[in-house]
Amino acid sequence: MPSLPALTEMPDPQYVISGDARRIAAYTWGDDDAPTVLAVHGFASSCRDNWVNTGWVRDLTRAGFRVLGVDQLGHGASDKSADPVAYAMDALVADLVAVLDTYLIDDVDYLGYSLGARVGWQLAVSAPDRVARAVLGGIPDGRPLARLQIEQARAYVADGTPVTDPVTRNYVTLAERVPGNDLRALVALAEGMRLGGDADPDPTNPPRQPVLFATGTDDAIIEQSRSLADLTPAGDFAEIPGRHHFNAPGSRIFRQEGVAYLRAGSSQP
Numbered sequence: 001m002p003s004l005p006a007l008t009e010m011p012d013p014q015y016v017i018s019g020d021a022r023r024i025a026a027y028t029w030g031d032d033d034a035p036t037v038l039a040v041h042g043f044a045s046s047c048r049d050n051w052v053n054t055g056w057v058r059d060l061t062r063a064g065f066r067v068l069g070v071d072q073l074g075h076g077a078s079d080k081s082a083d084p085v086a087y088a089m090d091a092l093v094a095d096l097v098a099v100l101d102t103y104l105i106d107d108v109d110y111l112g113y114s115l116g117a118r119v120g121w122q123l124a125v126s127a128p129d130r131v132a133r134a135v136l137g138g139i140p141d142g143r144p145l146a147r148l149q150i151e152q153a154r155a156y157v158a159d160g161t162p163v164t165d166p167v168t169r170n171y172v173t174l175a176e177r178v179p180g181n182d183l184r185a186l187v188a189l190a191e192g193m194r195l196g197g198d199a200d201p202d203p204t205n206p207p208r209q210p211v212l213f214a215t216g217t218d219d220a221i222i223e224q225s226r227s228l229a230d231l232t233p234a235g236d237f238a239e240i241p242g243r244h245h246f247n248a249p250g251s252r253i254f255r256q257e258g259v260a261y262l263r264a265g266s267s268q269p
Contacts, residue, residue: 010048013077018098019091025077026099029057030066035266036105039069040096042114042138042249044175044186046076050113054250056258060111063259065266068108070099072116073189080185087192092119093126100130109262110134113249118200124207133210133265135258138245140200140224153187174246206232212261214254216243236261 013025027047037060041050047069051057060067071078073086073095081087096119100108110131112120117136124131149168155161156172163169175186193199211232215225217239229237238257240248248254 010052013071016095016099016102018073018095020086022073022081022086022091022095023079024073024095024099025071026103027069028066028103029069030061031064032066034064034066036066036068036108037262038096038100038108038110039067040072040110040112040116040120041069041075042112042116043189044075044171044178044181045114045249046178046180047071048076049178050116050249051111054255055252056111056249056255059255059259060262063263065109065262068099068103068105070096072119074182074185076180080182082184082188084188084192084194087189089119089122089193090126093122096123097127097130106130107132109265110136111258111262112139113137114139114245121201121207124209124211125202125205128208131207131209133212133262134207135212135214135261137214137240137254137258138216138219138221138225138248139213140221140228148187148190150187150191153183153190157183157187201228203228203231206235208233210234210236210261210265212236212238212258214238214240214248214257216240216245216248216251218242218244219248221245 011027016024016026018024039051057067074080107130110120117139147167149165152163152168156163175181213225213229215222226237229235240251240254243251
């Protein structure tokens with residue numbers, strides 16, 4: 001087995017070509033023969049930001065997993081489209097299927113946070129044979145993106161016009177936190193999430209796989225997340241103590257609960 005990666009070590013990205021020649025950056029850690037966890041980050045974040053810097057990759061590889069991480073379209077080293085249509089939910093799901101097909105992986109365990117959890121829900125529903133079990137943190141999160149004031153965000157990007165809407169200001173601040181983020185692409189993503197009316201997951205059509213829902217106790221969506229867990233046939237719920245939506249991925253308790261949940265469904269001793 002290769003040596004364990006350092007906490008902040010990033011391999012060079014490998015590019016997967018998805019529909020319409022979208023280049024999606026992918027990264028792997030761990031033994032190629034180990035059970036694979038597909039790790040998908042949240043809005044305005046990246047694979048490094050959500051999963052490497054927070055210790056998830058370290059803990060998953062130590063637990064015997066191979067980690068396959070991606071930068072979603074508009075993030076990290078992946079292409080950054082300014083076309084809202086590029087970020088429709090079915091397109092984001094298709095990107096993940098393309099990654100799995102390129103790596104010749106039939107099915108994976110799934111780890112997603114925020115937007116990554118929303119896309120993971122849809123992947124588990126739309127392609128149930130590709131997801132064995134999942135950890136979905138900070139879901140649902142679509143409505144805040146749907147409430148984002150697109151014109152205010154565009155004006156800020158264009159000429160620095162101050163953002164007055166609190167939701168929009170929070171997401172702009174989040175977007176500017178990660179070096180290399182492209183605000184035009186992220187505004188397009190927020191607009192694209194409105195396409196098809198599917199910003200939030202459909203509670204009448206939940207995944208059938210085992211799913212652990214995990215949400216911070218200080219996150220405004222915690223009760224909606226708990227409800228989704230109750231409506232999911234094989235759903236479980238875990239609180240992340242003292243964490244809100246933006247700092248929950250770094251919680252040690254979240255990592256422990258998530259890794260244990262994935263180990264419970266694998267062949268890991």
